[in-house]
Amino acid sequence: MVELETAIKSLAENQVDFVIIGGVAFNLHSSAYVTYDFDFCYKRTRENLKKIVSALLLFKPKPRDFPKHLPYFFDETTLLNATNFTFQTEIGDIDLLGEVAGIGDYDSVENESVIMELFGFDVRVLSLEGLIKSKRSAGRTKDLLVLPELEALKELLEEEE
Amino acid sequence: MKRTIRERILNPKPNSKVAAAIEFGIDLTLLIRLIDLTPQERLQELQSTMRSFDMLREEAKKSRMKLYGRA
Numbered sequence: 001m002v003e004l005e006t007a008i009k010s011l012a013e014n015q016v017d018f019v020i021i022g023g024v025a026f027n028l029h030s031s032a033y034v035t036y037d038f039d040f041c042y043k044r045t046r047e048n049l050k051k052i053v054s055a056l057l058l059f060k061p062k063p064r065d066f067p068k069h070l071p072y073f074f075d076e077t078t079l080l081n082a083t084n085f086t087f088q089t090e091i092g093d094i095d096l097l098g099e100v101a102g103i104g105d106y107d108s109v110e111n112e113s114v115i116m117e118l119f120g121f122d123v124r125v126l127s128l129e130g131l132i133k134s135k136r137s138a139g140r141t142k143d144l145l146v147l148p149e150l151e152a153l154k155e156l157l158e159e160e161e
Numbered sequence: 162m163k164r165t166i167r168e169r170i171l172n173p174k175p176n177s178k179v180a181a182a183i184e185f186g187i188d189l190t191l192l193i194r195l196i197d198l199t200p201q202e203r204l205q206e207l208q209s210t211m212r213s214f215d216m217l218r219e220e221a222k223k224s225r226m227k228l229y230g231r232a
Contacts, residue, residue: 001211004204027207028200032191034210116200125200152182152189156166156196 002038002092005119007059012121014055017043019113019124021100021134028116029128030157031149037093041126043106044098049079052096061087061094102137103130128154167193 004024011018020028023035042052053076062072064086079085083098100109103126112130115122126134132150135143164172170189173179182189195203222232 001215004208008204024204024207027203030192030195030198030203032188032195034207034214036211036214118201118204148178148182148185149187149189149192151178152187153192155178156169156192 001036002094004038006091007038007094008123009119009121010055010058011040011052012119012123014051016051016055017045017048017106017110018052019106019109019126021097021109021126021131022095025126025131026146026150028125029131029150030153031146033146033149037095039095039097041097041100041106041109043110044079044083046076046080049076052079056087056089056094059089059091059094061085061089064088064093100126100130100134102134128157166196 008020018040020039021041022037022039023033024038026033027035042048053074057074061074066072079096085096087094087096099105103109103112109126109130110124112127112133113124114127116125117123128150132147132154135147135150169179170183170193173183179189195206198206225232
């Protein structure tokens with residue numbers, strides 16, 4: 001389980017450029033989907049990578065498939081060496097994505113995001129339309145299964161009868 | 162007359178996305194209450210659901226240990 005408030009506040013307090021995506025974004029748009037991790041898309045500039053390290057280092061992130069007995073260094077260079085990361089942290093599983101299927105890099109994801117107020121911060125969340133686009137593009141069974149609910153939500157929230 | 166979200170879920174228009182989701186097997190009645198919450202309240206509700214599932218998993222693990230001697 002991930003401590004959502006702690007994760008979001010830490011990112012926002014450190015002024016990280018990030019957009020909430022995945023299951024938590026579904027929920028923020030009123031979906032009843034249950035998730036256990038926290039996914040966000042992040043801007044891959046050196047400055048932003050430094051902010052991510054400041055925001056998450058305290059929670060001791062390590063890749064989920066990394067051997068337990070080996071030391072892992074979480075710093076700006078680590079983040080420069082790959083685009084997507086699946087971390088286990090002291091506050092739960094947190095996934096960092098530099099790109100989102102069907103949408104593209106951070107700037108494109110930011111263009112498809114909406115701002116929501118969470119814990120006193122204005123936080124970017126991928127729009128329902130963006131979520132639908134990314135899930136349709138990813139095309140895995142688990143992605144396609146959530147589409148009918150997201151499309152129904154979009155219809156309910158956007159169209160007036 | 163404008164229909165409420167509740168009415169649109171309980172009595173969806175034929176060929177709508179709402180009708181398609183219900184036909185697919187999704188219980189959209191769960192959304193009626195969630196739509197009225199603020200984003201932060203939805204997040205807090207998700208966190209509470211995660212905690213409940215974690216507790217259930219722990220209890221199930223204890224039961225399996227008792228029953229089978231392993232989790």
